[in-house]
Amino acid sequence: KGPDPDIEIVKHKLLSVQHIILILSGKGGVGKSTVTSGLAHAFAADNVQNVGLLDIDICGPSIPRIMGLEGEQVHQSGSGWSPVFVEENLGVMSVGFLLASPDDAVIWRGPKKNGLIKQFLRDVDWGELNYLLIDTPPGTSDEHLSIAQYLKGSNVDGAVIVTTPQEISLLDVRKEINFCQKVGIPIIGVIENMSGFVCPKCKTESQIFPPTTGGADKMAADLNVPFLGKIPLDPQIGKCCDEGKSFLREVPDSPAAKAYHMVYKKI
Ligand code: ADP
Secondary structure, three states: OOOOHHHHHHHHHHHHEEEEEEEEEOOOOOOHHHHHHHHHHHHHHOOOOOEEEEEOOOOOOOHHHHOOOOOOOOEEEOOEEEOEEEEOOEEEEEHHHHOOOOOOOOOOOHHHHHHHHHHHHHHEOOOOEEEEEEEOOOOOOHHHHHHHHHOOOOOEEEEEEEEOOOHHHHHHHHHHHHHHHHHOOOEEEEEEEOOOEEOOOOOOEEOOOOOOOOOHHHHHHHHOOOEEEEEOOOHHHHHHHHHOOOHHHHOOOOHHHHHHHHHHHOO
């Protein structure tokens, strides 16, 4: 039996992409899409780099909203689908662009989801990219297996795992790490999001999700994977996400924006 033709097609299509990075989380709601968008902006702010953001969180594509692209649709180009550009060097493709309305729940079954993932990996015309960030669904599902399978042979650097400091989220990080090890995806590192909150009035820092056994940094050390940094809980992040604005541009001097720049440099 020869190589799977789909893997070969995806590989060929993504030859013009230097680095592919998957963003994973064990749970929904930990800020995976927010972190993916923030990292995409941070990479793109480094002028010379061409960046792509692919959102294949099929059941809850939130990238169009966060990137200010709600209502956009997939455009056909000569040889595939064209990304929608938020900046000259930052293109986005999302499952959300295929939905007639943002409220449409995507409740497709497995084979259809896998077909769609394949199509997204195979048919988007990214052009020359330095970085392609892929926002995946939460957990480890069939979709992740498809992604891992189709990307065999492409330039996958590895996975970034997003968690909150909360125990229940940290426990799932182990599952993500196990999954990556099983399918042979290297682990770039773990990011702790929603880590601490500084009250804008009294300036005191509080832990919203106090970890009982140490935070993501301790877990990463225990599991022998790199820890990439902490991003604080900042109401401005939520506000910018809702308004589809770049948090890094709106509040560049905030501790959270600085944290993004520091984290991205470690990737
Ligand atoms: P996921 O992709 O993991 O489901 P989202 O990125 O959609 O999670 O984030 C969930 C919610 O939390 C969103 O409303 C988002 O604006 C908010 N959020 C994420 N990270 C932060 C943060 N560091 N500070 C404040 N709000 C955040």
